[in-house]
Amino acid sequence: MRTTKLASRAMARLALAGLALGLMALAGLALWSTVANQRAADRIGEMNEIGDRWGRIQQKTRIEEDALDSFVRGGSPESRNPLASAVGGADDDLEWLQNRGDAADIEAARRIRQTYVTYTAAVREVVALGERGDLASAALQADLGAFAASSLQKQISQVVAGKRNQTTQYLLEADQSNRKLRTLTGIAFTIDVVLLGLCSLILLENQRRIRRQAAQSHHDALHDGLTGLGNRTLFTEQTERAILSTDRSAAPIGLLLIDLNKFKEVNDTLGHHVGDLLLRQVADRLRTASREVDLVARLGGDEFAILLPGIDGVANATAIATRIHDALCSPVDMEGMRLEVGASIGVAVYPHHGATPDQLLQHADVAMYAAKRGRHGVIVYEAGLDRHNTAQLTLIGELRKAIERDELVLHYQPQANAHSGEICGVEALVRWRHPQRGLLGPADFISTAEENGLIEPLTYWVLNNALAQCRTWLDAGERLPMSVNVGVDCLQNDEFPAAVSESLARYAVPSEMLTLELTESAMISNPARATAVVRELGALGIRLSIDDFGTGYSSISLLQKLPVHEVKLDRTFVTRMGSDDTDGTIVRALLELGHGFHLQVVAEGIEDLDTWTTLDSLGCDVIQGFYLGKPMPAADFAPWLARHRTAAGATLATDPATPVR
The missing domain is CATH 3.20.20.450 (EAL domain)
Structure with missing residues (x-):
């Protein structure tokens, strides 16, 4: 029994520890996922901003290229102004990339800016020549600028395409990481659910065991461990209930107090083992001799009590007590020995001999000791027995003085x-x-x-x-x-x-x-x-x-x-x-x-x-x-x-x- 309890406790502790670890793992995965997602979002934001910068650079250089082409074809002052306004528009974005981009962006921005500086210088020269009216030189210079613009657009397009591929690859990797996290989270959640179910089962079993133990403890608190009979607590409670019921039904109840004769001699001479066996046999005889409605209890040592509800009166209680006395006086066969023990029984009846359980027990006790002194077997309580007890107390004091x-x-x-x-x-x-x-x-x-x-x-x-x-x-x-x-x-x-x-x-x-x-x-x-x-x-x-x-x-x-x-x-x-x-x-x-x-x-x-x-x-x-x-x-x-x-x-x-x- 003890081994089973220890195993159950160990299993419960193990399950709780596993559940705690599972919850910690689940919380860790959730935190990891949150941090990873935040990092991914931050990285994607950075990549998007860089991509936007490259996109604006590409857009602005195309505007410059289109303005240059319009100026070359028209050569009018009206076409020169848009070109003058557009030239150098990508400088801020290239400078931003050089300062805040990653290593690849810084290198690409540096390289493209060098080409862009050459290109913008050529475009500005075209504008200056046009303003001086040297259209032939402006056209020649514009051709050189167009060639530079073509090279610049090619470089920028490569970088933009690379950034798109980089972003796509990063998104794929982030998605794979999220999938792994979701898988791990699902596994941890499943394990936690299983452990939670196991803990629930263990807790339910523990509750059942606690209820069983509580019921057993309650039973043990009200019963004698040696004989299985009720103890003094149960006897007092049942007597109180019987008195309340009697007050409603007007049916008397009887109380028998039983003390074994020569039990101490048997116990001390033949040992406690034989004494315990004798008490069990006495308990069995009391159960057999009493009625089904009666409560048999062991109050302690070799003292027993029987509650007799629903009796007709004192005569009925006395008859039951006599039957029980006869049953106890029969010899007891004990491990090859034949023992004659016998008993003294005191009888008290409610409401004739007391109004409370304590009074009934006290008066039954007085009657029982009177039976023991006179070897009468069974005696019913009467008021004169109390006077005898008082006389006995007086006798003790007088005897002490008599010796002196x-x-x-x-x-x-x-x-x-x-x-x-x-x-x-x-x-x-x-x-x-x-x-x-x-x-x-x-x-x-x-x-x-x-x-x-x-x-x-x-x-x-x-x-x-x-x-x-x-x-x-x-x-x-x-x-x-x-x-x-x-x-x-x-x-x-x-x-x-x-x-x-x-x-x-x-x-x-x-x-x-x-x-x-x-x-x-x-x-x-x-x-x-x-x-x-x-x-x-x-x-x-x-x-x-x-x-x-x-x-x-x-x-x-x-x-x-x-x-x-x-x-x-x-x-x-x-x-x-x-x-x-x-x-x-x-x-x-x-x-x-x-x-x-x-x-x-x-x-x-x-x-x-x-x-x-x-x-x-x-x-x-x-x-x-x-x-x-x-x-x-x-x-x-x-x-x-x-x-x-x-x-x-x-x-x-x-x-x-x-x-x-």
């Missing part, structure tokens, strides 16, 4: 050896003693902290307080390894390993007693930097654990690249393994995978004895869950631990072979 005011508290959930039931560690879980709302669990504020840059200071608070408690237990003779969850931002901070090392030293806790739990999402936002940070942590002797193992796409890759000590099976698989054969199969596979990498496997979400027993039989190393013990404050943990050990002692006394459960 030490309103947070740690609860500790025990972990036990899956076979013996012996307590082998605890996980520190943060709670928030909110002044108005009471005790809040992690689900109420952790995501807010992650989204608003508070997860790093929150992680430092948890780490320091957990290590302080670990030191307290060590001083009391209890060696309980501590697990702490690490926030996303911490693994992007090159100074985090040094901060952890400083905290370990401050509380004099051996590094092997600290386990940092990492999630895939924390690793994949910037894998290179996160990997470097994790390796530094491993070099400190800290134990590293992959949390929610099996829920992402890069678990195996993390096991290969990082100095990991354990993996924690996600609670969703463990909780359902007794009732869902698929989850049971997944748990067994993950156990084998973890042990294949020589890692300790921790199962969380143990809600009953059967699950614990099954996991023990499968070779699970450590269990954690409500059946063993709920998260509890440090003050409650010591009594609980004592009761657990008492129960264990009683069990061992009764049947030493029975595990404590």
